[in-house]
Amino acid sequence: MIEFDNVSKIYPNGSIGLRNINLTIQKGELVVIVGLSGAGKSTLLRSINRMNDITSGDIRINGNSVTQASGSELRLIRRDIGMIFQSFNLIKRATVIQNVLSGRVGYHSTLRTMLGWFPKEDIDLSLTALQRVNIREKAYTRADQLSGGQQQRVSIARALAQEAQVILADEPVASLDPLTTRQVMEDLKRINRELNITTVINLHFIDLAREYATRIIGLRAGEVVFDGTPEEATDEAFAEIYGRAVKHDELLGVL
Template identity: 55%
Template sequence: MIRFSNANVTYPNGVSAMKDLDLQIDDGEFVVIVGLSGAGKSTLIRAINGLVPLTSGELEVNGHEVHDLSSSGMRELRSDIGMIFQGFNLVDRTTVLKNVLMGRLHKVSTWRTLIGKYPQADIDIAARALARVEIIEKTYTRASDLSGGQRQRVGIARALAQEPSILLADEPVASLDPPTSHVVMRYLQQISRDLGITTIVNLHFLDLATAYADRIIGLRDGALVFDGPGSECDETVFESIYGRSLTADDTMAKQAAL
């Protein structure tokens, strides 16, 4: 479970990116966060894994008060949280398998990682993660030789190899074309449903949000302005979240048609 209680984040430059947030996300939920650039979407996600500390208020993740964690406690928390990035964050010069095995670093002794000698059990975990996103045939391909969609699927597999209870995806389809974006979103949705992993995805494209989210959280200027099922989100709701009329840039389908 993830629970924000009267949580605030103010950056050193004075920008208030989270304002009095009260929010609970239960185990196994598939949640999409929407809002304009600067609304606080990335701040919310990065607060969950401790990359952005709260200025005030409380945040509980899996029974731990995040602000009270020691350095070792924070490492343990992050080992249970998989992160999927907009820019993939792969090591291009090495293979797909070795990239996915980086998700096992918290479980493997340092000397094994230095010489690349991972236990067979960890290799098996990495292979299963690759199979789940249907890219196991690229196991020994260099990451630099993959397409954008393939690279993001490797990023998902790397996060899965951690065997996390929480997956965080920060704009995971921002650099992908529409068909590939749907593929990535279907993988994330299915992983959450099949494995019971709490999954939180930041998106800009509203049609993707309503197509895949069990629950949509709307942020505006750091404040929570909507929290409800994706089925309740129509154009009027999104306009209230964005504070303006929708444009072609807000939906993937309209943008693809241009």
């Protein structure tokens, strides 16, 4: 369970990132956050694992405060949260399995990991994670030889190898074509259902949000202006979130 308690974020230049956010995300939900760029989607998502600091309020995961965690506490919290980025953020020169294994470093002492040797169980776990996103056969291929969609699946496998309880995905399909977009979204949805991993995704395609989310949260200028089921997220509701009518380039389109 992720709880936002009166969370605000004001940037040093005075602009407002988040304003009085109060949210509770239950275990196993697949939440999609929508809003215009600059509405605070990334800020909200990245505050959950404190990749961004907040100015006031508190964020708790299963009752533990992220905001007040010390260095080592924070690392343990982050270990249980997988993160997926728009630009994949893989080590391109390293093999796929090395990238997935890097998700395991939080489980070992710094000294132990310096040589880059991981126990057999970690390797098995990583191969299982790759199996789950259907690219096990690419385990020993260099990451930069994979297509964008495959690279994003490697980063999902990295989150799975972490044995994460929560997955945060910041615009995970923004640099992918429509076909691979669907495959990556299907993977995220399937993992969410099969492993009951709480998943929070930032998206700007509103039809994708409706199709995959169990709950949609709309942000505008750092405030929650919509919070409801995909059925409630009508075109009118989106017009409210965006402050204008929905444009056709905000739809991915049907395949």
